[in-house]
Each structure stands twice: as structure tokens, then as C-alpha cells.
Amino acid sequence: MLHQIPIFAQVRRLTMDFFDPKWSSVNWTAHTRLLRELRSLIPFVSEGCIMKLIGSEELYLITQLDMRAIGGLDIVYRAGNFSRNSAPGRPNCRQFRSFTLTKGSPISTTYFKWFLYAQRIVIEAADLEAILDRIPGLSSTNELDTCTSTMDSRMVTESPAAYNRFPHLRTLRATTEVAKTFIRQFWLEPLQEITICRDESGGIDSFDALVDAMLKRGYYLLQLRTLTVEAFPPWQSLFRLLLDLGNTHGGGITTVRLPGLPHPSILRLLVGALCTIREDYKTALNYNKMESGEVEGGLGCGDCSAAGWTCHEGTECRRFSTDTVVSITKDTYVGEHSLV
Numbered sequence: 001m002l003h004q005i006p007i008f009a010q011v012r013r014l015t016m017d018f019f020d021p022k023w024s025s026v027n028w029t030a031h032t033r034l035l036r037e038l039r040s041l042i043p044f045v046s047e048g049c050i051m052k053l054i055g056s057e058e059l060y061l062i063t064q065l066d067m068r069a070i071g072g073l074d075i076v077y078r079a080g081n082f083s084r085n086s087a088p089g090r091p092n093c094r095q096f097r098s099f100t101l102t103k104g105s106p107i108s109t110t111y112f113k114w115f116l117y118a119q120r121i122v123i124e125a126a127d128l129e130a131i132l133d134r135i136p137g138l139s140s141t142n143e144l145d146t147c148t149s150t151m152d153s154r155m156v157t158e159s160p161a162a163y164n165r166f167p168h169l170r171t172l173r174a175t176t177e178v179a180k181t182f183i184r185q186f187w188l189e190p191l192q193e194i195t196i197c198r199d200e201s202g203g204i205d206s207f208d209a210l211v212d213a214m215l216k217r218g219y220y221l222l223q224l225r226t227l228t229v230e231a232f233p234p235w236q237s238l239f240r241l242l243l244d245l246g247n248t249h250g251g252g253i254t255t256v257r258l259p260g261l262p263h264p265s266i267l268r269l270l271v272g273a274l275c276t277i278r279e280d281y282k283t284a285l286n287y288n289k290m291e292s293g294e295v296e297g298g299l300g301c302g303d304c305s306a307a308g309w310t311c312h313e314g315t316e317c318r319r320f321s322t323d324t325v326v327s328i329t330k331d332t333y334v335g336e337h338s339l340v
Contacts, residue, residue: 014045075114097119124149170192170223183217202231211237215245261326264335274328
């Protein structure tokens with residue numbers, strides 16, 4: 001690795017995956033080689049470089065390194081066990097940007113310490129509740145992504161400390177069930193953005209119940225400005241949320257992000273709701289089904305049907321994607337109605 005040092009002086013992002021076969025010959029009971037090479041490499045990495053480390057028990061070594069030469073650190077922990085003597089503390093770096101706990105990783109109080117310092121946390125492990133039960137508080141966390149996790153909606157907060165577990169959380173990405181539980185159980189006043197991801201069925205079940213929870217606890221969501229939904233939601237529930245959240249508690253959502261633009265006849269209603277214009281949405285939506293060509297029992301895909309578009313591609317349709325989203329505000333232009 002050392003002969004490549006001149007190259008790293010110009011690198012802006014550097015990823016080291018210790019599950020890569022090239023590391024298979026390393027004797028992790030002696031760690032000397034890895035520690036020596038990392039110590040030699042880091043001072044030559046360009047200032048501002050973002051370093052990403054992927055591994056398991058070997059990752060605790062970073063707490064022994066002076067990483068202030070790099071701009072930020074991302075850690076991805078995969079299934080494995082820390083050695084008995086490992087004790088990862090706060091990484092000595094400018095910015096501990098993110099910690100990802102991948103699916104299948106064992107629950108360990110050892111790496112939980114990293115949860116306390118990371119600005120962004122991604123939890124892919126299934127049982128989110130079991131993890132949160134072991135973390136006293138996440139005072140450094142600004143972003144939390146729990147999209148592949150589940151949580152018991154009946155979970156009860158037992159203490160004020162647990163209730164205020166996310167004092168600086170600004171961004172939450174979760175399924176409707178997890179988001180609903182968070183809103184019911186935790187103090188989320190700093191929250192500025194919620195992303196609702198698709199569940200295992202590919203949809204967003206229980207969106208109506210999520211809206212009910214958000215309206216009931218709206219006085220804790222005064223900073224919420226952006227709602228991202230990775231599948232098209234029930235439009236009436238969305239319009240109710242946009243109209244009532246701001247009118248009842250002040251503030252309100254100003255930007256809705258969707259996997260694509262809905263049919264102009266629905267887009268007009270959405271922009272109107274963002275402008276707090278009230279209409280008979282149920283009647284308007286029923287009319288729009290006929291206007292947009294949406295037919296009950298049609299052969300089109302579910303996303304096109306939910307967005308009000310005519311679709312003849314079925315499962316082959318690629319009109320919408322979760323990789324890109326469209327932002328809609330009260331200033332979004334609504335063109336002439338189109339039937340295609």
C-alpha cells in the first residue's frame with residue numbers, strides 16, 4: 001500500500017473494505033500490519049478527504065489513530081464480533097459523519113459507543129427496538145435512517161431520558177410504522193424532514209394512521225418543512241396533513257418530494273393544498289380518475305395508477321424510480337391536463 005501514497009494526496013474519497021479478499025491474509029490476532037499501514041497512509045491523504053471503512057472486529061483500531069488529517073469518517077459495520085479486548089471510543093477525526101450497522105450484525109454493547117458520536121446513523125438490523133433499548137441517548141445524531149428496520153408500535157417510553165433520546169434529530173427516514181412510533185413516543189421538535197420509505201410489500205401501508213399521529217402530535221413538529229414519500233401516498237390523507245398541520249399548530253410542510261410528478265389534475269390539488277387552499281378533494285379525486293384514464297381493474301402498474309397516469313406497461317413500467325425524487329412546492333407550475 002505504501003508505494004501508492006503519492007496517489008492518495010489527490011483523493012477526495014477513499015474506501016477501505018476489509019471484507020475484500022486482498023485482506024484475507026491479514027492475521028487479525030496481531031493487527032500490526034494494518035495499524036502500521038493506516039498510520040503511514042493517513043497523513044498523506046488530501047485535506048478534506050472522506051474516508052469510508054467497512055469491516056467488523058478490525059474497525060476498533062481506528063480509535064488508536066490520529067485521523068485529523070482527513071475531512072470526515074464513515075464507518076460500516078458488518079456481521080462479525082469484536083475481539084474480547086476491543087473498546088472502540090470516539091474516533092479521533094474532524095468529523096465522524098456516519099455509522100452504518102448492516103443487516104445480520106449481532107447486537108453488541110461494544111460498537112454501541114459509536115452510535116453516541118456519529119452525526120448520521122443507518123440501522124439496517126431488523127429489530128430496531130432491541131437496539132434503542134441499549135442506547136441511552138444520541139445527542140450527536142442529526143440524521144437517522146431505519147428504512148429496513150421494524151419496531152413494535154406498542155413500545156412505551158419509560159423515562160424522560162428515553163423520551164428525549166434524539167435531542168438534535170433533524171432528518172428521519174423510516175417506514176410508516178416506525179415513523180408513527182417515533183412521533184408518538186419521542187420528542188422530535190428539531191425534526192425538519194421525514195422520509196417515508198416503501199415497506200416490504202413495496203407500498204406505504206398505514207399512511208392514514210401516520211397522518212393521524214402527526215396531526216395529534218403536531219405541536220412537536222413545528223420545524224417540519226419537508227416530507228419525502230418514496231411511493232405515491234393516499235392523496236386525501238396527504239392533503240389533510242398539509243392543510244391541518246400548519247393551520248392547527250403553525251409552521252407546516254412547504255415541500256413534498258415524490259418519486260415523480262403525479263397527473264396534472266392531481267398535481268393541481270397538491271399545489272393547492274401546499275397553498276392551504278381547501279377543496280372538496282374526494283369529489284375532485286374521483287373525477288380525476290376518469291380524467292386521467294385510471295380504470296379500476298386496469299392492467300397498468302400500481303405507481304402509475306396511484307399517480308393518476310394511464311399505463312399499459314404493467315410490471316415492465318419504469319416511469320417512476322426511488323433513485324430520483326421530484327420536489328413540489330406551492331410555486332410548482334401546473335401545466336394543462338394531459339391524458340397520457
